[in-house]
Amino acid sequence: xxxxxxxxxxxxxxxxxxxxxxxxxxxxxxxxxxxxxxxxxxxxxxxxxxxxxxxxxxxxxxxxxxxxxxxxxxxxxxxxxxxxxxxxxxxxxxxxxxxxxxxxxxxxxxxxxxxxxxxxxxxxxxxxxxxxxxxxxxxxxxxxxxxxxxxxxxxxxxxxxxxxxxxxxxxxxxxxxxxxxxxxxxxxxxxxxxxxxx
Ligand SMILES: CC(C)(COP(=O)(O)OP(=O)(O)OC[C@H]1O[C@@H](n2cnc3c(N)ncnc32)[C@H](O)[C@@H]1OP(=O)(O)O)[C@@H](O)C(=O)NCCC(=O)NCCS
Numbered sequence: 001x002x003x004x005x006x007x008x009x010x011x012x013x014x015x016x017x018x019x020x021x022x023x024x025x026x027x028x029x030x031x032x033x034x035x036x037x038x039x040x041x042x043x044x045x046x047x048x049x050x051x052x053x054x055x056x057x058x059x060x061x062x063x064x065x066x067x068x069x070x071x072x073x074x075x076x077x078x079x080x081x082x083x084x085x086x087x088x089x090x091x092x093x094x095x096x097x098x099x100x101x102x103x104x105x106x107x108x109x110x111x112x113x114x115x116x117x118x119x120x121x122x123x124x125x126x127x128x129x130x131x132x133x134x135x136x137x138x139x140x141x142x143x144x145x146x147x148x149x150x151x152x153x154x155x156x157x158x159x160x161x162x163x164x165x166x167x168x169x170x171x172x173x174x175x176x177x178x179x180x181x182x183x184x185x186x187x188x189x190x191x192x193x194x195x196x197x198x
Contacts (some may be wrong), residue, residue, distance in 0.1 A: 035099040075101035107145040114147035153187040
């Protein structure tokens with residue numbers, strides 16, 4: 001595992017254009033796993049997972065409709081060219097990218113249900129529409145996996161995230177007392193029904 005560089009330390013914004021949103025693949029694992037884990041660890045409201053938990057989201061694409069599929073979308077900015085450092089073609093793209101946000105999703109296509117399992121944008125990159133763009137990419141993936149509904153859990157006090165999800169068409173479908181720890185707090189369950197594409 002490469003050394004973790006906390007996103008709070010790397011808070012400077014490069015001058016480049018808006019981050020691109022793309023899917024992370026298994027070959028990205030060494031470059032993105034620590035960054036994604038670090039983003040979640042730096043957030044007090046996102047679910048805390050082990051760093052290895054993210055591997056599944058890079059590697060688990062279902063070939064059969066009864067098996068769970070997972071995906072990780074990342075928001076990336078290009079960092080400065082690496083100067084004299086010699087890099088191979090395999091790691092060239094990852095070495096030039098910094099992850100400033102991610103969304104992790106799972107789906108059981110046979111059941112028609114998808115879940116937004118985690119989503120974080122680096123603090124210094126928030127309120128620029130990145131969360132909304134990650135959510136849009138996520139909902140497209142859910143549709144592609146025959147999802148008829150998308151579920152998520154969110155801390156009941158996380159007003160910003162709840163507002164974002166409501167704007168995207170999610171509504172509160174339930175409440176789970178004591179779902180979160182540190183601090184202990186209920187979760188709101190939110191659901192969005194995916195109608196047919198017009
Ligand atoms: C929830 C979260 C992912 C949202 O990410 P984001 O990139 O800030 O989301 P957006 O920019 O799309 O929207 C957030 C707000 O910015 C506003 N916004 C969007 N683009 C903007 C822009 N160009 N200029 C100013 N404001 C903008 C939106 O209107 C929205 O406003 P609101 O705060 O009044 O609701 C982010 O706050 C986060 O990472 N939180 C910590 C982790 C977390 O709680 N995750 C949810 C787990 S369930």
